[in-house]
Amino acid sequence: MYNFEFEKPASIADAVAALGDEDAQALGGGQTLIPTLKQRLASPSKLVSLTGISEMQGICMDDDGRVCIGGASTHAAVAEGASAYPALAALAGGIGDPAVRARGTIGGSLANNDPAACYPAAVLASGATIFTNAREIAADDYFQGMFTTALDEGEIVTEIKFPVPEAANYQKFEQPASRFAMVGVFVAKFADGVRVAVTGASEDGVFRWAEAEAALSANFSADALADMAPAADGMIADLHGTSEYRAHLVGVMTRRAVAAAS
Amino acid sequence: MPKDHGIGASPKRREDVRFLSGTGNYTDDINANGQAYVHFLRSDVAHARIKSINTDAAAAMPGVVRIFTGADFEGVGGIPCGWCVTDRHGEPMQEPAHPVLAQGKVRYVGDQIAAVVADTAEQARDAAEAIEVDLEELPAVVDMKAALAEGATKVHDDLSSNLCYDWGFVEENKDAVEQAMQDAAHVTTLELRNNRLVANPMEPRVAIGDFNRATGDSTLYTTSQNPHVIRLLMGAFVLGIPEHKLRVVAPDVGGGFGTKIFHYAEEAFCTFAAKAINRAVKWTSSRSEAFISDAHGRDHVTKIELALDADNNFTAVRTDTHANMGAYLSTFAPSVPTWLHGTLMAGNYKTPLIYVNVKAVFTNTVPVDAYRGAGRPEATYQLERVIDKAARELGVDPIALRRQNFITEFPYATPVAVEYDTGDYHGTMDALEKMVDLSGFEARRRESEARGKLRGFGVNCYIEACGIAPSNLVGQLGARAGLYESATVRVNATGGLVVMTGSHSHGQGHETSFPQVIAEMIGIDESMVEIEHGDTDKAPMGMGTYGSRSIAVGGSAMVRATEKIIAKAKKIAAHLMEAADADIELKDGTFSVAGTDKSVAWGDVTLAAYVPHNYPLEDIEPGLEETAFYDPANFTYPSGAYACEVEVDPDTGKVSIERFAAADDFGNIINPMIVDGQVHGGIGQGIGQALLENAVYDENGQLLSASYMDYAMPRADDVPFYAVDHSSQTPCTHNPLGVKGCGEAGAIGSPPAVVNAVVDALQSGGHDVTHIDMPVSPSRVWSAMQS
């Protein structure tokens, strides 16, 4: 680790100001950033911790019936507190291990947008809205490929609002070593249609599987997807599996999610 | 009633109090006064010529004490290899120089280019980043067969090729085996890979070199399984320090699994540098560094053929293996694919003809050496996989085929140069069958199928040679060391004992089990016995712990020393009771005169030894301390039968282990609880190898699985509850305790059972899959099912 300054502001405004310094970087739960620093792969001049900001904590329901989660809420807090959206709570409870869940935050996960992370699938499938210190961003506009998002430099994810579907489920097939998602599929059934988001599989990061959405919107049952799988082209191939295998798993996990949700 | 004391009892492990309460004393807990820290600049390319190293900017950085490069080690010895293998043509193996810091070339990702010593570890790391190294990259040699091709890039320019040796065993049988293959009614052939593993002990390696200017003494604290071996190798071959000026201490060590046997460059560096700068130098490996600097294990590519006659008797085995040595020869590397592997190819079977060919190959990868089981898992895996395949091809029951070919008469001289002293392979198979409920298997399979899963059953046997090893024999085979063990038993005036053993415990529980033996021999409580190990200034020259040798060889040395103690104590007791030596009996810690009611307590005798007022000074010396060196007459041959039941999810290819049973014959057992624990841990590692672990290099020699993000270790939920049974016991015939050793069995015996079970599951689902290489990952299972 290289040396850095450390600040722990109590308000979003102070955090935005602190992040104005050159090479300052936000620190959520540190579950991604701290290992990166330890390996000397990043050298921020200053870390601005977001965990002391009470406006970014907590889970509640808004008037539109959306589950609203503060950007600095830990995975453990969501697993415990998002009971109004059980599929989301279950997803949070399946991230990493207890130590990771006690520290890692939803804002950190979404800012990082790891192609194998779980939350992006929930956010995209739910059609959630990401609120920052500056604006609100629809999920469909937010994710822009592996480790890439619509966030600007120094922009903070302050809150995420999730519409609650009629039925939903997340199925995660774990990569054997990291236990991140090798393939994770979040299926959300709304009155006006079904959304299916896939994480872990694609070289472009989280994506919506349009073909499955169309089939499921017409007939919300696993049978509607019989033998269906996305094209292997563009799927990740690494020492844990071929792109054909990942494409196949997307089909399997989607069918399982539908079966579990319906 | 189970015993609560002595041999056969299961007292809780006394060392666990400190291990589990965070009060152990590991090498990293040690800090020498005013110590400096070293950071090694390691190569990030697999193969390159070093054109220049500029340390000027780095040397000017804050806190830097001194920067060392290969040039500082010219004239200093290289890291020695402890075993010379002679090839098929009677020539010695090719043995490259192994400098402490790279000279001229770097040969693997992780090779040490330079070492920065600074006031703090951070400063050393900062300065290492400022070193400018000009490297001319060379093609990386990664694949073993490509490495042997005509015109392949050479890892070592001064060797004639990348072939370390081409070993044939038993060379005289080569033609007869070929003839048997031609005459066979059936030959089953299997090609497989024994996957490369990273040992991953919980505690990474650490070394602290210290130098005392006043006395000229050097001390090395290190995470070693065998401090005396390090003292000898480093003192005599690298740095030229005689034993009496060099102390090596290996305090609490957090797991070794083989990878802490070897003498590493970092140890020599710290010892050398401490003297050079007149200040202690400490190195603590990071986990990332461990992946690219701890010796790896396994990495064999093998073709095995099994010949059978018309009655399904095994008539011959032939195996052809390429064994990866990595870039340099680690301490015992050459012995692993040869004498620890070829000699085990008979397994539990009376196959009359065997020929083993091994080509050991240099590549631009981390050196490979012994890892839990070392050679014996590789032998067991291929043999037990090919037998399973043969049973399937012939349509016979895999257990029946094994039983039919079991060795049943002992001693048994195998065609691969070893003599099994004792064993009962039907006995362990019977014990296994009792545990596994084979008759209920079909019902379990149907129940799995009802849930859309495929269920498979796999079985295998194993034999291992451990209790390593008779010195004269291994000397003939190329070992450059003896493999005896030592013990000094010191009895104190008030009756307590301290045993200084050359064995080293890094998790095995010696501090608990060794006292049980003495308690049994003398008839005193275990709490009166303390075990000291891991310090060359305390214990006599010993060879350390690996090859399941501690109780069989180290325990035997302790028994011999204790026998001398008892003999002398009886003389003292005879004097105190005015009786003849021959009439003295020792029972429950009391000496008595046979046929009388005269007795003296253990403590009276020990006190007399040190306060010799009433003492036969004309016959014997005062004091009560004895040393013994024990050199085993043969290896010991633990054996067993293992079974695994798996469920395969055909949609994802994921394998889950539903049941695992292990029936072992370890001869006599000192502490059944510790033995269970050793078997559990070994099976855990075997399952890790079978399902999860894999060290993978890309074609450029980059280690792709260089962290836990990609290197899959087994976790609690990957393994089932194990059923273990040690009731089938045929005591070793040639050591005083009748023990065989149990440390490696689990890791040797478990991988084939898992793979056999997976193949069985897939076959039951109608998939014509005859083999899947380890690790049997979901992706590999699924891919195999598609073809």
Ligand SMILES: Cc1cc2nc3c(=O)[nH]c(=O)nc-3n(C[C@H](O)[C@H](O)[C@H](O)COP(=O)(O)OP(=O)(O)OC[C@H]3O[C@@H](n4cnc5c(N)ncnc54)[C@H](O)[C@@H]3O)c2cc1C
């Ligand atoms: C062992 C282990 C297992 C894991 N397993 C999983 C898993 O199964 N599934 C999964 O999804 N994830 C997993 N993770 C990742 C984990 O969920 C992380 O917590 C998460 O990815 C990052 O969140 P964080 O709060 O720790 O962010 P940090 O590490 O603090 O920061 C990550 C990045 O986000 C930025 N950032 C942080 N907070 C904000 C914010 N509010 N607004 C804007 N930018 C911000 C930081 O500047 C940094 O660039 C695992 C991590 C570990 C260590």
